[in-house]
Amino acid sequence: MPGKTPATSGAGPRKRSDARRNEQAxxxxxxxxxxxxxxxxxxxxxxxxxxxGIATIYRHFPTRADLVVAVxxxxxDALAAASDGADGGTPLDALRSWVGRFAxxxxxxxxxxxxxxxxxxxxxxxxxxxxxxxxxxxxxxxQDCAKNGQVREDVxxxxxxxxxxxxxxxxxxxxxxxxxxxxxxxxxxLTAPGGH
Amino acid sequence: MPGKTPATSGAGPRKRSDARRNEQAxxxxxxxxxxxxxxxxxxxxxxxxxxxGIATIYRHFPTRADLVVAVxxxxxDALAAASDGADGGTPLDALRSWVGRFAxxxxxxxxxxxxxxxxxxxxxxxxxxxxxxxxxxxxxxxQDCAKNGQVREDVxxxxxxxxxxxxxxxxxxxxxxxxxxxxxxxxxxLTAPGGH
DNA sequence: TGCGAAGCGGAACGGTGCTCCGTATATTGG
DNA sequence: CCAATATACGGAGCACCGTTCCGCTTCGCA
Numbered sequence: 001m002p003g004k005t006p007a008t009s010g011a012g013p014r015k016r017s018d019a020r021r022n023e024q025a026x027x028x029x030x031x032x033x034x035x036x037x038x039x040x041x042x043x044x045x046x047x048x049x050x051x052x053g054i055a056t057i058y059r060h061f062p063t064r065a066d067l068v069v070a071v072x073x074x075x076x077d078a079l080a081a082a083s084d085g086a087d088g089g090t091p092l093d094a095l096r097s098w099v100g101r102f103a104x105x106x107x108x109x110x111x112x113x114x115x116x117x118x119x120x121x122x123x124x125x126x127x128x129x130x131x132x133x134x135x136x137x138x139x140x141x142x143q144d145c146a147k148n149g150q151v152r153e154d155v156x157x158x159x160x161x162x163x164x165x166x167x168x169x170x171x172x173x174x175x176x177x178x179x180x181x182x183x184x185x186x187x188x189x190l191t192a193p194g195g196h
Numbered sequence: 197m198p199g200k201t202p203a204t205s206g207a208g209p210r211k212r213s214d215a216r217r218n219e220q221a222x223x224x225x226x227x228x229x230x231x232x233x234x235x236x237x238x239x240x241x242x243x244x245x246x247x248x249g250i251a252t253i254y255r256h257f258p259t260r261a262d263l264v265v266a267v268x269x270x271x272x273d274a275l276a277a278a279s280d281g282a283d284g285g286t287p288l289d290a291l292r293s294w295v296g297r298f299a300x301x302x303x304x305x306x307x308x309x310x311x312x313x314x315x316x317x318x319x320x321x322x323x324x325x326x327x328x329x330x331x332x333x334x335x336x337x338x339q340d341c342a343k344n345g346q347v348r349e350d351v352x353x354x355x356x357x358x359x360x361x362x363x364x365x366x367x368x369x370x371x372x373x374x375x376x377x378x379x380x381x382x383x384x385x386l387t388a389p390g391g392h
Numbered sequence: 393t394g395c396g397a398a399g400c401g402g403a404a405c406g407g408t409g410c411t412c413c414g415t416a417t418a419t420t421g422g
Numbered sequence: 423c424c425a426a427t428a429t430a431c432g433g434a435g436c437a438c439c440g441t442t443c444c445g446c447t448t449c450g451c452a
Contacts, residue, residue: 015398015399016397016398016399016448016449016450017449017450018398018399018400018448018449019398019399019400019449022399022400038315042438042439042440043439043440043441044438044439044440047401052400052401053400053401053402054401054402054440054441055399055400055401055402055441055442055443056399056400056401057441058440058441058442059399059400063440063441064440064441111315114313114314114315117310117365117366117369117370118310118314118369119234119307119310119366119368119369122440127370155377155381156374158372158373159373159374159377159378160378162366162370162373162378163363163375163378163381166362166363166365166366166378167359167362167363169313169362169365170313170315170358170362172315173313173314173315174313174323174358176354177354177355177358178352178355179359181351181352181355182355182356182358182359182362182382184385185351185359185382185385185386186378186381186382186385187385188384188385188388189380189381189382189383189384189385189386189388190381190385191388192384192385192387192388211429211430212417212418212419212428212429212430213418213419214417214418214429214430214431215418215429215430215431218430218431238407238408238409239408239409239410240408240409243432248431248432249431249432249433250409250410250411250432250433251410251411251412251430251431251432251433252430252431252432253410254409254410254411255430255431259409259410260409260410318409393452394451394452395450395451395452396449396450396451397448397449397450397451398447398448398449398450399446399447399448399449400445400446400447400448401444401445401446401447402443402444403442403443403444404441404442404443404444405440405441405442405443406439406440406441406442407438407439407440407441408437408438408439408440409436409437409438409439410435410436410437411434411435411436411437412433412434412435412436413432413433413434413435414431414432415430415431415432416429416430416431416432417428417429417430417431418427418428418429418430419426419427419428419429420425420426420427420428421424421425421426421427422423422424422425422426
């Protein structure tokens with residue numbers, strides 16, 4: 001497994017100041033490039049935006065995909081934390097609103113959903129990161145609903161998470177496709193009594 | 197638009213015999229390569245399997261994506277025709293069974309679902325071909341169900357088709373993902389009364 | 393202030409899809 | 423049956439991708 005992004009490892013021997021500066025510049029530049037060009041911005045564009053050489057990317061991130069992971073890591077944390085905002089509604093309301101935020105997140109970052117489930121080399125770590133951070137959240141929301149009998153219990157959180165992510169694909173490639181409607185439809189199916 | 201695959205255009209001035217032979221060899225070789233390697237088999241592999249040069253591919257198909265379209269075209273026809281086999285069941289049964297065949301088709305061809313909804317250049321024609329051939333079929337099935345009041349009427353066939361296709365993504369990249377369960381869940385949502 | 397180690401830039405490599413051009417061959421008029 | 427010509431061919435070459443290599447620069451500490 002490629003993983004092992006710098007940000008992950010606890011404080012090792014402190015890095016040189018220029019190295020720390022460049023790493024942050026790369027994260028900022030990559031975020032900007034992903035917004036402007038999409039997730040598939042080239043490493044040359046990112047390096048150029050950051051004002052560093054190409055090799056500097058690879059000194060800080062094992063691979064292009066790991067840079068993508070690093071850029072979205074803290075946004076992923078925010079998304080994971082956003083499940084607590086279940087202010088007053090039913091567990092099902094909480095689930096619905098969090099799923100909505102999840103979808104917004106994926107749709108807003110052009111190409112993220114596509115990359116997440118792509119079979120292209122290197123993106124397994126992106127997938128793994130999403131699963132690690134978000135699956136527990138979705139699972140908890142789902143179990144709350146199940147306790148209240150609001151959803152059927154034969155649906156696995158993992159399947160649901162990938163399905164929702166998949167439904168976001170194409171949202172900005174095909175303007176006529178209404179991904180959020182389809183996510184609603186999926187959630188409707190979740191609340192139906194239909195047994196095994 | 198790139199389209200304009202040779203097979204589409206009606207009989208123009210008859211081509212040379214070796215040209216016809218090579219075109220068929222390319223279609224066969226590509227089909228074999230897609231099974232063995234996946235949709236992302238390289239043009240060099242396909243040319244090599246067909247025993248022709250690389251340029252010969254581009255003499256017959258404007259782009260690699262158009263070759264993919266051509267390979268799946270007749271299989272698409274078979275799939276479109278498969279909707280008539282609604283032997284005795286309800287319209288909803290017919291819908292379910294056809295959707296099942298659609299999903300099998302996408303999942304079996306490794307990488308097809310991914311390519312279908314990818315934003316990568318050139319695959320718009322693949323998307324268009326699927327929509328042209330299959331959307332009318334799905335729409336008819338859906339309207340039959342609606343006549344019987346078996347499905348809600350506020351769901352567009354186009355959205356449903358893309359959604360089902362999307363749910364197939366990752367079926368062979370992530371072995372734990374049960375795409376068919378999620379398609380069932382979506383269809384369950386479709387049969388629920390929930391209005392707008 | 394000097395010096396080793398850590399970090400750097402950009403040329404270079406192997407891999408794509410696609411194009412160009414000199415060569416070979418199928419077809420057809422004599 | 424044989425030339426002459428349009429048509430088709432093969433593979434080297436191009437531009438672009440992610441990634442690696444290596445000689446040079448800069449940081450940080452004694």
